[in-house]
Amino acid sequence: MIGGRPTEGEGVFETVDPYRQTPFAEVAQAGPREVAAAVKAARAAAQKVAATPARARAALLRRAAESVRTRAESLALTMALETGKPIRDARREVARCPETLELCAEEAVRIEGAHIPMDATDIGAGKLGLVLRFPLGVIAAITPYNAPLNLVCHKVGPALAAGNAVVLKPAPQASATVAALVEALCEAGLPDGWLNSIYGDAAGRLLVEASGIDAVSFTGSTAVGARIRAAVPLKPVVLELGGNGFTIVHADADLEVAAGLCASNAMRLAGQSCISVQNVCVARPMFDRFTAMVLAQVDRLKVGNPLDEATDVGPVISVSAAEAIARRIEAAVKAGAEVLRGGGRTGALVEPTVLRLDAEGGPTFDEEVFGPVVNLIAYDDLAEPVSWINRGRYGLQAGVFTGSLAVGMSLARALRVGGVILNGTSTWRSDQAPYGGVKDSGSGREGPRYAIRDMTEERFVVINH
Missing domain, CATH: 3.40.309.10 (Aldehyde Dehydrogenase; Chain A, domain 2)
Known part of the structure; x- marks a missing residue:
């Protein structure tokens, strides 16, 4: 889904039902052209997303939540077949998705700045200091196969709530599952370009390194997370990586x-x-x-x-x-x-x-x-x-x-x-709580309020009066 329209790729790849070991779905493989198109579409939409009032972004997220609810059983069945997740667990995950999106909707209207007491120093006396928060622009969201739907919501939801456009690249093994979720989100009324999705292994590196990407949010292995950090050392990167429980x-x-x-x-x-x-x-x-x-x-x-x-x-x-x-x-x-x-x-x-x-x-x-x-x-x-x-x-x-x-x-x-x-x-x-690790388990936090913090930037404004 690029710019609101389904697109073909440079080829196709198959996902596999891990229980039966049979082909499950054919998915369009994104190459350099598709990655560039997705980033371009998100870039073109970013200014409109940022300019949309918070209450309107919140309303879109609530409609998206309802759209997911109406497709709950179909999404759970697709997930169970494509990833092997037991159907009871799949249903539980799908049930969390609308809640996550609704939490994001609530946080969209709570993005706060700060007042700085300027008279704490001589040089600041007589001035008013404010800290405002602004969206970063375009977020690259890369998600794993083990919780393929709710973790998408944990990246796409906060990004849109904060006023960013998104390019989503899920794990190849869960491509059809995520594609069904993206369809549900877009059919809820997301404007073209706000959410773009590309599929396939090769797309990940191209997406991370694309000049039009302002920040990366990645959930996956520590090894891949380290490669992402090394590839884009000056970009904001949120990494939710491995653990040994x-x-x-x-x-x-x-x-x-x-x-x-x-x-x-x-x-x-x-x-x-x-x-x-x-x-x-x-x-x-x-x-x-x-x-x-x-x-x-x-x-x-x-x-x-x-x-x-x-x-x-x-x-x-x-x-x-x-x-x-x-x-x-x-x-x-x-x-x-x-x-x-x-x-x-x-x-x-x-x-x-x-x-x-x-x-x-x-x-x-x-x-x-x-x-x-x-x-x-x-x-x-x-x-x-x-x-x-x-x-x-x-x-x-x-x-x-x-x-x-x-x-x-x-x-x-x-x-x-x-x-x-x-x-x-x-x-x-x-889903409302801060979630993330330290050391080789990552950096930054998920959870709508905390993810929004990582998907926005502070700007200090001084008013002389």
Whole structure:
């Protein structure tokens, strides 16, 4: 969709149903010509977007939210087929999309500046100082396959709310899913050029480096995020990258609650979430009981067809992704991990896998697995998991289970991560809240209010009077 019209590309590529391993959709492959056209269309629309009153932008976003609601079941089914997400999870994601857009609509009319007390200095006396916020212009939004619809809303919604035009480039594996969402948004009345979408792997680099792009918002792997940052060092870039999902279970925690949430959130979405529970650090006196509870929960999970209403764990996005996860499990076993459950795969279906680690480190501990794999490791002192988390390369979110508010707040202050969830796991996000990481987990924040801050620039205005 470029300038309000469907366009052909330089060719086509196929997306694949990861459960059946059959072709799902043919999508137009964007080349240099299509990328340039999309940027040109957004550039041409940017001034009009910025000049549109905030209340009108908010109204458009509310209409877009309603348009998504009317297509909810169709969008969920497309997502389940194209990405392998279990249909119940797909419906939950689609239900969040209108809420995200409505939150963006509310924030569109709350973009605030500041008054600077100029008489704080001699040189400022007699002057009035204001800080105003203005849209950046054109935002390149690059989104992943694991939450293909709501993460689009988390980029497109704030960008439009702030008065920017958008060029959207989703992950190729979710192209048809995102195309259906873009159609719903445009049919809600978005003017031509406000939202443009291009598809295919090659389009990403061309889009990021295009001179008409004013800022980049990217969600995906740390490796790709680092390449984007290096390619455009002087452009504003928001990066929501990977993590290795630590959750701490203190000795005074409710073990039954903690085990249930750790087991389900490690395997939910087949572990394909940057905040998926991956490392669970358990107080040693509780370790054996906790492990037994986790295994009992994992044994209840149903793995299989994402269209089956009873399925808890579907396939990962591709056979090659499943093979990479299997190799990482094998490497962890060679490094000393013990497989307590799972470890195998069939096609793109990876068995929910529970590993016991006797020491920190290893292929499934240090790096993001992005699959249904969880490590269980005992600790003797709380300083140990704090050190493991803070020394590691990632810093997205962490969970803490404890019956003590003092312990919880102490850990919230000590852990160098973007978010700490007390009496919950690392796998938690609310759409109005700030979301993002530190270290190799990224920079900047999502959440409508916070994304708008990153998609606008401050301008200092001095009035002599």
